[in-house]
Amino acid sequence: MEYNPNNLEKKWQKYWQDKKIFQAKDNDKKKKFYGLIEFPYPSGDGLHTGHLRSYTALDIVCRKRRMQGFNVLYPIGMDAFGLPAENYAVKTNTPPQITTQKNIAIFNKQLTSGGYSFDWSRFLATTDQDYYKWTQWIFIQMFKKGLAYKAKENINWCTSCHIGLANEEVVNGVCERCDGKVVKQEKEQWLLKITDYADRLIEGLDKIDFLETIKKQQKDWIGRSEGAEVDFKIKDTNEILRVFTTRPDTLFGSTFMVVAPEQEIVLKLKDKIKNYTQVNKYIAKAKQKTDIQRGKTKTGIELKGIKAINPVNNQEIPIFVADYVLMTYGTGAIMAVPAHDQRDYEFAKKYKLDIVPVIAGGDIKKKAYTDTNSGKIINSGEYNGLTVKEFQPKIVQWLDKNKLGIKAINYKLHDWIFSRQRYWGEPIPMVHCDKCGWLPVDEKDLPVVLPDIKDFKPTKDGQSPLAKVTDWVKTKCSQCKGEARRETDVMPNWAGSNWYFIRYTDPKNNKELVDKQKAKYWLPVDWYNGGMEHTNLHLLYSRFVFKFLYDIGVIPKECGDEPYKKRTAQGMILGKGGIKMSKSKGNVVNPDDYVKKYGSDTVRVYEMFIGPFDQAVALNDKGVIGVYRFLTKVFNLQTKVKGNKQDKDTEKLLHQTIKKVSDDIDNMRFNTAVSALMILTNHFEKQKEVSKDSFSIFLKLLSPFAAHLAEELWNKLGNKNSIALETWPKHKDKLAQAEMITLGIQVNGKLRDSIALAFNIEASDKLKKEILSRSKLQKYIQGKDIKKFIHIKNRIISIVVK
RNA sequence: GCCGAAGUGGCGGAAUUGGUAGACGCGCUGGAUUCAAAAUCCAGUGAGAGCAAUCUCGUGUGGGUUCAAGUCCCACCUUCGGUACCA
Numbered sequence: 054m055e056y057n058p059n060n061l062e063k064k065w066q067k068y069w070q071d072k073k074i075f076q077a078k079d080n081d082k083k084k085k086f087y088g089l090i091e092f093p094y095p096s097g098d099g100l101h102t103g104h105l106r107s108y109t110a111l112d113i114v115c116r117k118r119r120m121q122g123f124n125v126l127y128p129i130g131m132d133a134f135g136l137p138a139e140n141y142a143v144k145t146n147t148p149p150q151i152t153t154q155k156n157i158a159i160f161n162k163q164l165t166s167g168g169y170s171f172d173w174s175r176f177l178a179t180t181d182q183d184y185y186k187w188t189q190w191i192f193i194q195m196f197k198k199g200l201a202y203k204a205k206e207n208i209n210w211c212t213s214c215h216i217g218l219a220n221e222e223v224v225n226g227v228c229e230r231c232d233g234k235v236v237k238q239e240k241e242q243w244l245l246k247i248t249d250y251a252d253r254l255i256e257g258l259d260k261i262d263f264l265e266t267i268k269k270q271q272k273d274w275i276g277r278s279e280g281a282e283v284d285f286k287i288k289d290t291n292e293i294l295r296v297f298t299t300r301p302d303t304l305f306g307s308t309f310m311v312v313a314p315e316q317e318i319v320l321k322l323k324d325k326i327k328n329y330t331q332v333n334k335y336i337a338k339a340k341q342k343t344d345i346q347r348g349k350t351k352t353g354i355e356l357k358g359i360k361a362i363n364p365v366n367n368q369e370i371p372i373f374v375a376d377y378v379l380m381t382y383g384t385g386a387i388m389a390v391p392a393h394d395q396r397d398y399e400f401a402k403k404y405k406l407d408i409v410p411v412i413a414g415g416d417i418k419k420k421a422y423t424d425t426n427s428g429k430i431i432n433s434g435e436y437n438g439l440t441v442k443e444f445q446p447k448i449v450q451w452l453d454k455n456k457l458g459i460k461a462i463n464y465k466l467h468d469w470i471f472s473r474q475r476y477w478g479e480p481i482p483m484v485h486c487d488k489c490g491w492l493p494v495d496e497k498d499l500p501v502v503l504p505d506i507k508d509f510k511p512t513k514d515g516q517s518p519l520a521k522v523t524d525w526v527k528t529k530c531s532q533c534k535g536e537a538r539r540e541t542d543v544m545p546n547w548a549g550s551n552w553y554f555i556r557y558t559d560p561k562n563n564k565e566l567v568d569k570q571k572a573k574y575w576l577p578v579d580w581y582n583g584g585m586e587h588t589n590l591h592l593l594y595s596r597f598v599f600k601f602l603y604d605i606g607v608i609p610k611e612c613g614d615e616p617y618k619k620r621t622a623q624g625m626i627l628g629k630g631g632i633k634m635s636k637s638k639g640n641v642v643n644p645d646d647y648v649k650k651y652g653s654d655t656v657r658v659y660e661m662f663i664g665p666f667d668q669a670v671a672l673n674d675k676g677v678i679g680v681y682r683f684l685t686k687v688f689n690l691q692t693k694v695k696g697n698k699q700d701k702d703t704e705k706l707l708h709q710t711i712k713k714v715s716d717d718i719d720n721m722r723f724n725t726a727v728s729a730l731m732i733l734t735n736h737f738e739k740q741k742e743v744s745k746d747s748f749s750i751f752l753k754l755l756s757p758f759a760a761h762l763a764e765e766l767w768n769k770l771g772n773k774n775s776i777a778l779e780t781w782p783k784h785k786d787k788l789a790q791a792e793m794i795t796l797g798i799q800v801n802g803k804l805r806d807s808i809a810l811a812f813n814i815e816a817s818d819k820l821k822k823e824i825l826s827r828s829k830l831q832k833y834i835q836g837k838d839i840k841k842f843i844h845i846k847n848r849i850i851s852i853v854v855k
Numbered sequence: 856g857c858c859g860a861a862g863u864g865g866c867g868g869a870a871u872u873g874g875u876a877g878a879c880g881c882g883c884u885g886g887a888u889u890c891a892a893a894a895u896c897c898a899g900u901g902a903g904a905g906c907a908a909u910c911u912c913g914u915g916u917g918g919g920u921u922c923a924a925g926u927c928c929c930a931c932c933u934u935c936g937g938u939a940c941c942a
Contacts, residue, residue: 270859273937278942280942298942664868670867673866675867676881678880679879682880724879728878807875
């Protein structure tokens with residue numbers, strides 16, 4: 054009899070599927086637990102090790118919860134629309150419909166072989182027509198509520214994918230997917246008004262259990278800042294330049310203004326600007342630069358011939374164009390206060406502009422003084438002597454009263470560009486009629502099916518390939534019945550993944566997005582695990598969409614407006630050498646290779662054992678063997694299982710292990726849980742016999758990790774039912790405690806001896822005497838003054854002598 | 856630059872949150888088994904000194920608090936993530 058994981062594992066995978074062991078029951082009386090992992094893109098490369106790490110971790114959590122009596126939903130699907138799938142199709146020159154289907158089959162096979170306790174009956178793919186029907190439906194609801202709108206936008210354009218990108222998809226100035234150069238280009242785009250939900254997206258974080266770093270990153274990304282909008286008149290014109298500032302208290306110190314190259318004021322006052330030719334040159338150059346290049350050095354040019362008027366002191370101040378001011382934030386114009394803003398300071402130094410301090414303190418000769426906590430207002434007329442905090446509301450009030458400004462809030466977060474000029478996505482269900490404008494497709498005509506076409510490759514002119522399908526584009530206006538054209542842009546890959554977890558609770562419903570009762574039962578998701586890289590993308594977007602669906606009543610009130618109660622994230626899995634896995638570096642590890650060699654139980658346990666779950670870890674071939682040896686040992690233990698005798702030591706260790714493994718799973722400390730299981734195994738191995746009871750408990754503890762092996766050995770013990778449906782063991786504190794405990798004895802902070810004492814024994818004079826007379830210690834204490842004698846129960850004995 | 860996390864044997868990593876540092880695993884050394892090897896099993900394995908009992912040093916660096924510091928405080932160094940002029 055030999056441990057042969059490959060046969061054994063296939064057998065149990067089939068058993069689980071045939072017996073529908075992991076099917077979740079809707080509206081069951083049991084308490085529910087909804088565990089979720091990010092469904093994969095079925096790209097051509099197959100599952101990678103990162104998927105396995107996440108899926109295994111939550112599988113362990115779900116399996117344990119199931120054994121603890123919860124009605125567990127652990128679903129799986131495919132995020133099949135979008136660029137990865139399409140790029141693969143382009144590369145292999147096969148229509149994405151076909152490659153996607155093939156890839157899904159490959160992924161499903163890999164997922165099955167992982168032994169995850171997924172409820173396969175709820176499987177869905179975002180490319181299913183009866184799924185994306187509802188993705189389109191959500192878009193229409195947003196349009197109806199004014200949250201979806203079309204606008205000309207200066208967008209991020211990837212010069213290699215020929216596609217518009219959301220801000221979140223531009224990483225270090227290049228395209229997140231292909232590292233292609235990203236430039237600004239003006240395009241008509243559909244946008245979703247996520248900014249309307251900015252405050253709620255921040256506030257909601259307080260009531261959910263997300264990793265702190267995730268909360269912080271989302272908050273920073275939304276970037277709420279409070280301040281004021283202030284109007285500056287342009288001298289001898291009727292124009293007004295409006296700025297946003299978080300420091301209205303420094304208004305008296307504003308000695309110049311700066312506008313972004315794209316600011317409309319430049320064109321408007323073209324005729325008044327004496328050096329317009331040079332200005333225009335500067336602007337043209339700035340537009341060529343990517344955001345990163347813009348950041349390098351501060352440059353600018355004065356708009357000669359026009360001046361602005363500082364509303365608080367009526368001083369005339371110069372106006373500059375400079376690319377350090379961004380059109381995409383605030384109003385695209387700033388009031389510069391060089392004395393109290395480091396960027397303005399540098400700019401003022403370079404162009405020899407006035408620097409007027411308005412808050413006392415700091416050394417203006419060296420750098421800007423930005424502290425807001427100390428220092429009194431100066432050079433600000435009647436307000437001199439106030440603190441910054443006192444002055445701020447006063448000046449805003451004054452501005453408001455004189456109609457020169459108003460309190461305002463700004464966000465870094467922008468509305469979400471939702472159009473993609475590609476083929477492989479959900480068609481945006483909108484129709485344009487020259488008379489009636491943009492109208493949504495009638496809901497009864499959903500889904501707008503993506504037509505099969507031959508030439509699905511992206512076009513260089515920036516139009517979606519769908520634009521060429523004339524008979525599909527041509528349609529009728531639902532209002533005037535005249536000729537109309539369909540929108541040819543498709544949705545981004547995020548569209549389908551925004552709400553998939555809702556659909557899992559009712560995947561086959563063809564009447565509504567989700568049945569209220571089912572939603573009420575299952576939602577919100579109890580525990581969502583995934584990658585940190587989705588913090589500002591999927592995770593933020595889907596919170597927004599969920600809140601919207603809540604607002605329009607699709608999600609029942611009882612669920613609340615936050616989709617995920619708890620969010621955790623696994624650390625990255627690095628390739629050999631501790632660097633990111635990448636094909637170009639040739640260090641990609643395919644989990645299939647390990648599965649073939651050692652079986653998937655070994656891979657599951659190995660990925661958990663390798664290191665702390667939330668930290669990045671590097672795979673190495675050598676570590677796997679240790680886990681394989683461990684499982685082989687476990688397999689061989691079956692020959693020792695006899696009778697029901699169980700000694701005290703074994704009982705103690707068993708209960709300690711129950712406690713340790715249970716706690717560790719809840720806290721995602723899988724590495725130490727595995728270690729505890731190894732220790733118990735090594736203990737069993739040293740015994741002549743292992744009792745059936747002990748071994749049964751051990752198998753239950755092992756079963757979330759090495760699911761197949763546990764099932765096999767459980768069965769061999771003569772059990773008929775799946776171990777996955779057994780009851781999770783509970784430890785008894787009394788039994789887990791040692792009767793005797795060894796304490797170290799320190800003299801002057803150095804360990805000199807140790808003593809075995811009964812557990813929980815209190816400090817006493819008798820014990821002190823006994824310890825002080827120990828022969829080993831005499832060398833250190835004899836003839837010396839005992840200054841202190843410290844005995845901390847069950848911890849340490851510490852003696853101080855002089 | 857700013858924000859966050861982390862630095863512990865040859866390696867991956869433990870350490871009840873201030874209480875015997877190095878659990879567990881890999882690797883390595885020696886032994887058993889074998890014609891031989893693989894696999895397996897047993898013993899050892901932080902560094903230095905010693906035949907030994909034992910002693911000294913030791914958790915990135917330098918200081919501090921404490922009977923006691925990997926853990927707390929101050930300063931610094933390094934690495935990895937996030938972010939990029941956000942007014």
